[in-house]
Amino acid sequence: MPKSKIDFKDAIEIAKNIYWIGMYLENDPFQCHPYLIKNGNESILIDPGSMLEFTEIVRKATSIVNIKSIKYIVLHHQDPDLVAAVPEIEKLINRDDLLIVTHSRMSLLIKHYLVTSDYYEIDKNENQLITSNGFKLEFLTTPYCHSPGAFVSYEPKTKTLFSGDIFGGLEESWEFYASHDYFEKAKQFHKEYMPSKDIFNYALSKIEKLDIDLIAPQHGSIIEKRYIADLIYKMKNLDCGLYIEEKYNRELLNTINELQEKEKMIQERDSLLFEQSKRAEIGEMIANIAHQWRQPLAIVNTIVGIMREKNTQSLLSQSEIDTKLEKMEKRIVYMSETIEDFMNYYRPEKEKSVFNIAEAVNKALKIIDTRNISILILGDNTLTTYGLANEYIQVIVSILTNITDLIIERNLLHVKVTIYIQQEANQSLLSINDDAGGIDEKNFCKIFDPYFTTKHQSQGAGLGLYIAKMIIENKMNGSLSVSNNNNGAKFSIRTPNAH
Numbered sequence: 001m002p003k004s005k006i007d008f009k010d011a012i013e014i015a016k017n018i019y020w021i022g023m024y025l026e027n028d029p030f031q032c033h034p035y036l037i038k039n040g041n042e043s044i045l046i047d048p049g050s051m052l053e054f055t056e057i058v059r060k061a062t063s064i065v066n067i068k069s070i071k072y073i074v075l076h077h078q079d080p081d082l083v084a085a086v087p088e089i090e091k092l093i094n095r096d097d098l099l100i101v102t103h104s105r106m107s108l109l110i111k112h113y114l115v116t117s118d119y120y121e122i123d124k125n126e127n128q129l130i131t132s133n134g135f136k137l138e139f140l141t142t143p144y145c146h147s148p149g150a151f152v153s154y155e156p157k158t159k160t161l162f163s164g165d166i167f168g169g170l171e172e173s174w175e176f177y178a179s180h181d182y183f184e185k186a187k188q189f190h191k192e193y194m195p196s197k198d199i200f201n202y203a204l205s206k207i208e209k210l211d212i213d214l215i216a217p218q219h220g221s222i223i224e225k226r227y228i229a230d231l232i233y234k235m236k237n238l239d240c241g242l243y244i245e246e247k248y249n250r251e252l253l254n255t256i257n258e259l260q261e262k263e264k265m266i267q268e269r270d271s272l273l274f275e276q277s278k279r280a281e282i283g284e285m286i287a288n289i290a291h292q293w294r295q296p297l298a299i300v301n302t303i304v305g306i307m308r309e310k311n312t313q314s315l316l317s318q319s320e321i322d323t324k325l326e327k328m329e330k331r332i333v334y335m336s337e338t339i340e341d342f343m344n345y346y347r348p349e350k351e352k353s354v355f356n357i358a359e360a361v362n363k364a365l366k367i368i369d370t371r372n373i374s375i376l377i378l379g380d381n382t383l384t385t386y387g388l389a390n391e392y393i394q395v396i397v398s399i400l401t402n403i404t405d406l407i408i409e410r411n412l413l414h415v416k417v418t419i420y421i422q423q424e425a426n427q428s429l430l431s432i433n434d435d436a437g438g439i440d441e442k443n444f445c446k447i448f449d450p451y452f453t454t455k456h457q458s459q460g461a462g463l464g465l466y467i468a469k470m471i472i473e474n475k476m477n478g479s480l481s482v483s484n485n486n487n488g489a490k491f492s493i494r495t496p497n498a499h
Helices: 055-063 088-093 105-113 180-191 195-208 225-236 248-313 318-348 357-367 389-408 441-448 464-475
Strands: 012-014 018-020 034-037 043-047 070-074 097-102 118-121 129-131 136-141 151-155 161-163 215-216 355-356 373-378 384-387 417-423 427-434 480-485 489-496
Touching: 012 215, 012 441, 018 088, 043 384, 055 070, 055 088, 070 088, 070 151, 097 105, 097 225, 097 464, 105 118, 136 195, 161 389, 180 225, 248 318, 355 357, 355 389, 357 389, 373 389, 384 489, 389 417, 389 464, 464 480, 464 489
Parallel strands: 043 070, 070 097, 097 118, 161 215, 373 417
Antiparallel strands: 012 018, 018 034, 034 043, 129 136, 136 151, 151 161, 355 384, 417 427, 427 489, 480 489
16 A cells, blocks of 8 residues: 555554554655554553654554553564664553563663663563463564574464564655565665575575464565565575675585585495495305305205115115105205395395384394304394384394404404393384493594404405494484493494384
């Protein structure tokens, strides 16, 4: 609506019980707008302004409510065009329970205007204000737009947003209500007052989630619903603050490109390391298969030899043949299951699923060489987790393989491993404890680094624990950590609960 059709001598109701009580300053492109929310004996004054407008603001406020019915003064930032009149307004209101509603980062500065009332700091009150009659204001912090403690206020019943400096405008031909071209009037103000595009977009991303019918800024024009979505879209694409400095903008774009290139290199490196780790483990797995097949093959070979010898002497009965064949069949089934376990272990998974942790542990134990190790599994064998089962098994195998390597490296005769399965808050915890002497303090910070190993190069590439940590933390949103206990090391694997 053009200003010629609005009588600025009176307060203007812009939404139910919400009034503009500002003053039109002739030929001033920097119009300042205080607002009043009528709410009985707990009415709210918003951004009352400077002494230039003091007389008019008081006159218009008292035309709506008794000045002493104002209990709250909301200050969206600390600039004088918004705060300077507050000490004089305090004297007129003269209430012991008058509160200055602002952010704690602003109250430190506002006191320098000689404001005497107590503060209601939004960040210490769940970012909301609820009066005794149930009236509610919600606050959204918009840091550095344009001050560190800046915020906006939202009244959910009328869907009105009091936006402080955001959506303000510099207008030579000022209009009370914004028109379709308001962005052209607002963009220069935001270019100069908002510190950067990133910070401004952070504030806008919060605001655009609200259901807004009306925006009441401290400067510029009041914005109706029909223009809001398009205005926010255009604002989000506006270069402002540091972005209008060509050198900074160029350096920022170069930095972004460098970070993208480094991220790509890290992804390629991790993929390569993962493949290297798999190839290294294949050699270990073949040795483990050979170990697990050696005994059943020897038994089958012995049975075949006995049967052949008895057959040449015609001493082989049908019942003995059946018994020997059954024993051979059991050994062959065992060998087949071993191969199946290894095939599953190397079969990549793309979809996450719920799986039982105890079953994963038992599958891992079938894959490694457990000679000279006694293993005790304690805790909740029904506990499940959510993620990639085969990769989880790989992590357990890497940790247990690390323990078997220590047996050789430290010439240990026997190691005891205790595995605990338990629930911890909203996570599943698998801890693997050994008594193999623990980790040297100087190696703690490097144990999960790629290529770090205390073994001879011929014994490993030092990728197992690095890959294990990458799987748990990058693929399963969990954590893998290590600490020393009394006699050895403790690896803790935390992953999301199944539910």
